Amino acid sequence: MSTASAHAPHRTARPRPWAPGELEHRLREIAAERYHHRHPFNLRMHDGLLAPEELRCWALNRFHYQRHIPIKDALILAKLGDRELRRSWIRRIHDHDGRDGDEPGDAGGIERWLRLGEAVGLDRVLLLSGEGVLPGVRLAVEGYVNFCRLGTPLEAIASSLTELFAPDLMVTRIGAWERHYPWSEPDGLRYFQVRVQQGRRDADEALALVHRWAETRADQERVLAAFTFKCDVLWSLLDAVERAATPNVAAPNAGAANVAAPDTGAADAG
Ligand SMILES: O=C(O)c1cc(C(=O)O)c2c(n1)C(=O)C(=O)c1cc(C(=O)O)[nH]c1-2
Numbered sequence: 001m002s003t004a005s006a007h008a009p010h011r012t013a014r015p016r017p018w019a020p021g022e023l024e025h026r027l028r029e030i031a032a033e034r035y036h037h038r039h040p041f042n043l044r045m046h047d048g049l050l051a052p053e054e055l056r057c058w059a060l061n062r063f064h065y066q067r068h069i070p071i072k073d074a075l076i077l078a079k080l081g082d083r084e085l086r087r088s089w090i091r092r093i094h095d096h097d098g099r100d101g102d103e104p105g106d107a108g109g110i111e112r113w114l115r116l117g118e119a120v121g122l123d124r125v126l127l128l129s130g131e132g133v134l135p136g137v138r139l140a141v142e143g144y145v146n147f148c149r150l151g152t153p154l155e156a157i158a159s160s161l162t163e164l165f166a167p168d169l170m171v172t173r174i175g176a177w178e179r180h181y182p183w184s185e186p187d188g189l190r191y192f193q194v195r196v197q198q199g200r201r202d203a204d205e206a207l208a209l210v211h212r213w214a215e216t217r218a219d220q221e222r223v224l225a226a227f228t229f230k231c232d233v234l235w236s237l238l239d240a241v242e243r244a245a246t247p248n249v250a251a252p253n254a255g256a257a258n259v260a261a262p263d264t265g266a267a268d269a270g
Pocket of ligand 1: 159160161162163166170
């Protein structure tokens with residue numbers, strides 16, 4: 001044995017990075033437990049148990065999330081030093097904001113979400129005003145935007161990986177709405193119908209970048225932490241909606257539900 005190695009300062013070996021398949025497996029394990037497809041509010045939506053006011057409260061508050069997606073994507077875009085990457089990422093902003101020359105019926109995700117709101121009886125002027133957005137929803141969305149503002153590009157992109165699981169959830173949601181909420185205008189579902197393909201493409205792109213950039217175990221741990229944080233953002237958003245909109249879990253001062261879900265009379269439980 002060489003004396004040099006016998007007297008070398010003790011170093012703990014750095015853990016080796018997981019293989020790409022192992023990282024993805026860990027993401028899927030976290031999602032199986034924490035992604036919002038398991039949230040009681042979503043489960044009740046899928047079982048057809050939501051009252052029209054609850055759906056309206058959800059649509060209004062989720063609009064607050066939707067309208068911040070292009071803002072957080074612009075923050076990510078500003079961090080990307082590579083022209084090719086920016087060319088690709090900017091598509092996400094166009095997907096939500098639409099572009100000049102789009103067909104009126106296809107003017108981006110924000111417009112489609114406004115129509116979803118109208119389909120359940122919400123006035124687009126109310127949606128655009130931001131009135132009635134619950135404090136917990138504001139905090140969750142601000143948390144996500146700031147996470148992407150302040151984090152590394154790897155962390156910001158990893159936090160979008162919840163989109164790996166969104167398309168399947170949307171397919172379930174479309175079926176549930178068609179079955180259980182026939183009073184909502186079918187045009188409203190267009191947001192989800194379009195988003196299924198976009199979400200799959202975006203998730204594949206983000207996952208490939210994460211595999212490429214997360215070279216060390218420490219990077220990979222940061223990916224899992226970012227992903228967990230994002231699952232918690234989505235979960236917290238639904239917690240806030242459920243507390244305000246659902247009678248038996250409403251907080252004593254959950255008057256916000258009345259602001260968030262005005263009965264416009266346009267939609268009625270059939
Ligand atoms: O309806 C949903 O359950 C759901 C989930 C998610 C998600 O998992 O992040 C997104 C969306 N929808 C969505 O419509 C969307 O545009 C979107 C963008 C992002 C993102 O983090 O960049 N997530 C999601």
